[in-house]
Amino acid sequence: MGCRGGGLAVAAVLVLAGAARAQMTLPDLPKPTGAELFKQQCQTCHTLKPSDPPRQGPLLLGIFGRKPGSVPGFHYSAGFAKADFVWDDSHLDAMLTNPQALIPGAVMPYRQKDPATRQAIIAFLRDQT
Ligand code: HEC
Numbered sequence: 001m002g003c004r005g006g007g008l009a010v011a012a013v014l015v016l017a018g019a020a021r022a023q024m025t026l027p028d029l030p031k032p033t034g035a036e037l038f039k040q041q042c043q044t045c046h047t048l049k050p051s052d053p054p055r056q057g058p059l060l061l062g063i064f065g066r067k068p069g070s071v072p073g074f075h076y077s078a079g080f081a082k083a084d085f086v087w088d089d090s091h092l093d094a095m096l097t098n099p100q101a102l103i104p105g106a107v108m109p110y111r112q113k114d115p116a117t118r119q120a121i122i123a124f125l126r127d128q129t
Contacts, residue, residue: 034124063087079105092122
């Protein structure tokens with residue numbers, strides 16, 4: 001009895017160890033944060049620091065609540081002057097989905113078809129004030 005019980009206990013430990021190992025080798029990949037996504041997907045063209053040298057796109061600090069095309073000194077394409085809204089969640093979502101559909105002639109070569117990725121970036125931008 002003692003012997004048989006010991007064998008079962010060893011077997012149980014081995015099964016548990018195997019399960020633990022399987023979990024360790026198959027981790028869930030952590031989702032990138034909005035900050036990381038901004039860095040990967042926007043930062044080559046946009047900065048959040050007024051002191052940075054100009055890039056291909058305008059400064060995005062404080063974008064929420066601002067009128068399109070309102071960064072002083074940035075030369076926007078013509079469609080921006082006709083855009084009659086302020087940047088909010090839904091307009092930023094439309095911009096990141098398809099800039100030219102929102103602002104005809106916009107020269108931003110970026111499209112993001114994944115809604116969760118767009119939302120993570122927009123939530124990050126909301127905090128950059
Ligand atoms: C390859 C360069 C490039 C990338 C990448 C890019 N943009 Fe842009 N973006 C631009 C340019 C250029 C403009 C100005 C477009 C114009 O004048 O037609 C712009 C304009 C904008 C505007 C309008 C700003 C204003 O002042 O009205 C927003 C908002 C914006 N981009 C957000 C983003 C975000 C967020 C990302 C990343 C998910 C991104 N862009 C990625 C180049 C880029």
